[in-house]
Amino acid sequence: xxxxxxxxASGLVLGFSAFSAHSAFRGxxxxxxxxxxxxxxxxTGSVRGLxxxxxxxxxxxxxxxxxxxxxxxRPPRPAKPWTGVREATxxxxxxxxxxxxxxxxxxxxxxxxxxxxxxxxAPVILYIHGGGWMVGSGGLPLYHGERLxxxxxxxxxxxxxxxxxxxxxAHPQLADPETGHDGNWGLADQIAALRWVRxxxxxxxxxxxxxxxxGTSAGGASTWQLAVNPSSAALLRRAVSISxxxxxxxxxxLNRDDAAHVFDLAAAAFGTTVPGLRDVPATMLRDWxxxxxxxxxxxxxxxxxxxxxxxxxxxxxxxxxxxxxxxPKIPMMVVHTSTEGSFFTDPDYILPIPPPRNEAELADRFYxxxxxxxxxxxxxxxxxxxxxxxxxxxxxxRPDDLVSLWSEIVGDATIRHQTLRIAQRTAxxxxxxxxxxxxxxxxxxxxxxVPHEATSPxxxxxxxxxxxxxxxxxxxxxxxxxxxxxxxxxxxxxNSEPTAPxxxxxxxxxEEDQTALVLAGPERTEIRPPAKTSQLAFLxxxxxxxxxx
Numbered sequence: 001x002x003x004x005x006x007x008x009a010s011g012l013v014l015g016f017s018a019f020s021a022h023s024a025f026r027g028x029x030x031x032x033x034x035x036x037x038x039x040x041x042x043x044t045g046s047v048r049g050l051x052x053x054x055x056x057x058x059x060x061x062x063x064x065x066x067x068x069x070x071x072x073x074r075p076p077r078p079a080k081p082w083t084g085v086r087e088a089t090x091x092x093x094x095x096x097x098x099x100x101x102x103x104x105x106x107x108x109x110x111x112x113x114x115x116x117x118x119x120x121x122a123p124v125i126l127y128i129h130g131g132g133w134m135v136g137s138g139g140l141p142l143y144h145g146e147r148l149x150x151x152x153x154x155x156x157x158x159x160x161x162x163x164x165x166x167x168x169x170a171h172p173q174l175a176d177p178e179t180g181h182d183g184n185w186g187l188a189d190q191i192a193a194l195r196w197v198r199x200x201x202x203x204x205x206x207x208x209x210x211x212x213x214x215g216t217s218a219g220g221a222s223t224w225q226l227a228v229n230p231s232s233a234a235l236l237r238r239a240v241s242i243s244x245x246x247x248x249x250x251x252x253x254l255n256r257d258d259a260a261h262v263f264d265l266a267a268a269a270f271g272t273t274v275p276g277l278r279d280v281p282a283t284m285l286r287d288w289x290x291x292x293x294x295x296x297x298x299x300x301x302x303x304x305x306x307x308x309x310x311x312x313x314x315x316x317x318x319x320x321x322x323x324x325x326x327x328p329k330i331p332m333m334v335v336h337t338s339t340e341g342s343f344f345t346d347p348d349y350i351l352p353i354p355p356p357r358n359e360a361e362l363a364d365r366f367y368x369x370x371x372x373x374x375x376x377x378x379x380x381x382x383x384x385x386x387x388x389x390x391x392x393x394x395x396x397x398r399p400d401d402l403v404s405l406w407s408e409i410v411g412d413a414t415i416r417h418q419t420l421r422i423a424q425r426t427a428x429x430x431x432x433x434x435x436x437x438x439x440x441x442x443x444x445x446x447x448x449x450v451p452h453e454a455t456s457p458x459x460x461x462x463x464x465x466x467x468x469x470x471x472x473x474x475x476x477x478x479x480x481x482x483x484x485x486x487x488x489x490x491x492x493x494x495n496s497e498p499t500a501p502x503x504x505x506x507x508x509x510x511e512e513d514q515t516a517l518v519l520a521g522p523e524r525t526e527i528r529p530p531a532k533t534s535q536l537a538f539l540x541x542x543x544x545x546x547x548x549x
Contacts, residue, residue: 037089040118042200044081047088049113055149058113058204059139060092063196064189066107067162072278073174075181076109076192091139095160095167096282098290099135106166106282111159111193112138113204114145120205123154123212123237123493126197128161128190130217130453132245133168133310142468147461151483152490155206157197161189165289166282170256170312171263173274183259184317190222191232191317198235212493213239216456218310220244220335224422225311225318227328238496240333240489242455243340246322246418247311248545250304251373253321256314258302262292265301297372306372307414323422323545327429331496333489334509335437336419338531339449341411345403346447355403362386362402369413374542381542385409388538396532407449408535415452417539420530428511435498436509437488438530440520441481444473458482459489477521484519 038056039048049058064076071077092110093103116122129136129143138158145156161167162185170183181188198208213236215223221244226232247253254262266288267274277285297306311318319325345355356362367382389408393400423436439455454472457463461482463472472478480502487500498506498517504527506517516530539545 038118039085040203042203044079045083046085048085049088052114052146053150055114055116055146056118056204057115057146058088059090060110060112061086061088062109063111063159064109064192067109067166067185067189068106068282070278072106072166072282073171073185074176075179075185075188079109079196091137092160094137094139095163096286097131097135097163098286099131108137108160109162109189109192110139111157111196112145113155113157113201114149115155115205116149116153118203118205121202121207122205123152123210123490124157124197124201124206124208125152125154125489125493126157126159126194126211126213128213128215128219128222129158130215130219130243130245131163132308133186133218134164134308136163136218141465142456142462143460144462145460148459148486148490151461151486152493154212154490154493155201155204157193157201159190159193161193162186164309165266165285168309168311169254169263170259170315171274172260174263181315181317183256184311184315187222187225187311187317190226191229194226194232194235210237210493211235212237212489214242214459214489215240215244216242216459217453218245218308221246221310221322224322224328225325227330227332228325229317229319231316233328233330236330238331238333238492239328240335240492241419242335242459243337243415243452244322244334244419245308245310245415246422246545247313247318248321248323248373248418249313250306252306252308253310254302254305254312256312258304259312261302262289265292323418323425327426327431328434329431331432331492332426332434333437333492333498334419334423334434335439335455336416337411337450337452337454338438338440338442339407339411340415340452341407341409342443342447342449343451343453344410345407346451356406358402359386362406365406366409369410370542370544373544377542385538385542389535392532392534395534398532403448408532411452412532412535412539413544416532417536418545420533420536421540421545423509424511424514427509427514430511433496433508435492435506436514436516436530438516438518439485440518440524441477443471447471455485458485461486480522481519484525488517488519 037048062079093105093108095108096104096106129138143158149156167186175182213223220241223239223241227239249255263274270280313321363383370377389405390400457468457472464474484500488498492498518526
């Protein structure tokens with residue numbers, strides 16, 4: 001039987017994954033047209049795609065060699081060339097992950113491309129999927145790029161990257177003999193995908209000099225990291241970071257010492273050396289890793305990586321944690337949802353956490369959340385926090401029931417606090433223009449609020465798919481929100497300034513003018529300062545986001 005704290009920890013580890021793991025979002029993508037199949041030549045050979053409605057698609061194209069055997073725990077190598085014409089008509093398998101499926105494997109570093117036309121030079125949107133650095137896939141139907149490519153006129157690319165132990169850890173004994181890199185292989189995959197796009201996107205009708213990186217959740221944090229990394233930022237024109245799970249240890253990432261210690265323990269468990277882990281069956285290593293971090297916090301073998309296990313600071317790929325990095329030197333859009341935490345209180349959440357039943361249990365939950373990153377926090381401070389959240393809700397006319405308050409608390413702790421605080425620090429550095437958005441279009445009852453990841457179905461226009469429409473709606477209001485979000489991102493990808501019909505002039509977010517666009521639908525979209533700042537002030541008072549692992 002899992003303890004309450006174990007359920008809390010393991011449930012939130014999977015928190016970014018509900019869209020990824022839900023069976024409704026699995027399956028192959030199908031062509032919507034019987035038109036002649038297009039063929040293009042890229043650096044590794046020719047690929048045959050699909051005429052997909054008003055766009056052309058090329059699916060499951062390798063952008064790197066299979067990271068298996070001797071290439072496990074090494075930076076990605078270029079994809080191997082092939083002869084003849086390779087079929088690119090179905091997405092490849094998702095990368096091996098704890099949210100298991102029948103279509104997953106270690107050899108999964110593939111990309112998917114949707115283009116309006118082959119002969120153009122369109123802006124490019126390269127999208128990084130979320131999933132807590134442990135689950136997800138760029139090939140999920142949720143991220144089908146046809147509608148976004150059609151509406152925006154951009155070439156849209158999604159891809160897979162390595163997850164979990166295979167993508168986001170480190171050990172000095174795994175140093176690559178060619179590069180010296182010993183970790184963050186999933187982040188290296190993302191950089192490899194970006195370089196693959198630069199090399200090959202002209203063949204698909206895209207402009208290699210005009211790439212906008214977009215990502216949500218773990219992908220939003222990765223987007224931020226690539227935007228501040230000098231080598232990858234040089235390949236980008238701009239970036240959109242949506243609901244980023246920003247990296248800070250011990251809450252969201254392992255530190256290097258802990259990462260190495262866990263690999264030492266894994267090697268001992270399998271009776272091998274750390275380099276010998278390359279020969280351990282992938283599913284066995286995945287399962288060991290999941291079990292090691294599924295224990296209650298007090299029984300963990302390491303003290304960091306308490307919620308998620310993303311990029312580890314301290315190498316060329318990721319030098320310092322997000323809040324310590326210099327501001328991006330490219331234009332940025334930063335997006336968060338109104339109630340990020342209602343994702344975790346959904347009635348069909350993948351690992352449902354029962355809502356707090358009374359005030360004492362709500363305070364316990366807040367204490368558990370705070371204690372994960374701030375061991376010195378007291379129960380009295382947790383009770384003060386509940387009172388502060390309730391007072392703010394009443395003053396601002398928002399719900400103050402137990403579930404609503406818990407949603408606000410967990411959403412602020414995991415997403416919104418760091419999203420806005422890092423955006424404010426970035427604005428103060430004035431390195432490049434930045435725009436901040438609060439996405440405020442609510443989901444349908446019985447779901448609540450505007451949860452984390454609610455943006456993705458509207459950015460890709462997949463909200464109207466049958467399984468998604470139950471939750472997100474499929475009426476005129478939803479059509480308007482989706483088209484507006486596509487237009488804002490598409491215009492930003494074209495000229496570095498987000499605009500859309502019916503949207504008021506959206507000023508850049510600066511230290512002096514901290515205003516955001518609130519996107520909520522026709523006649524409910526406005527420009528105003530970020531909401532619920534008094535809640536964030538309570539977390540500031542505790543030093544949230546400033547602890548070190």
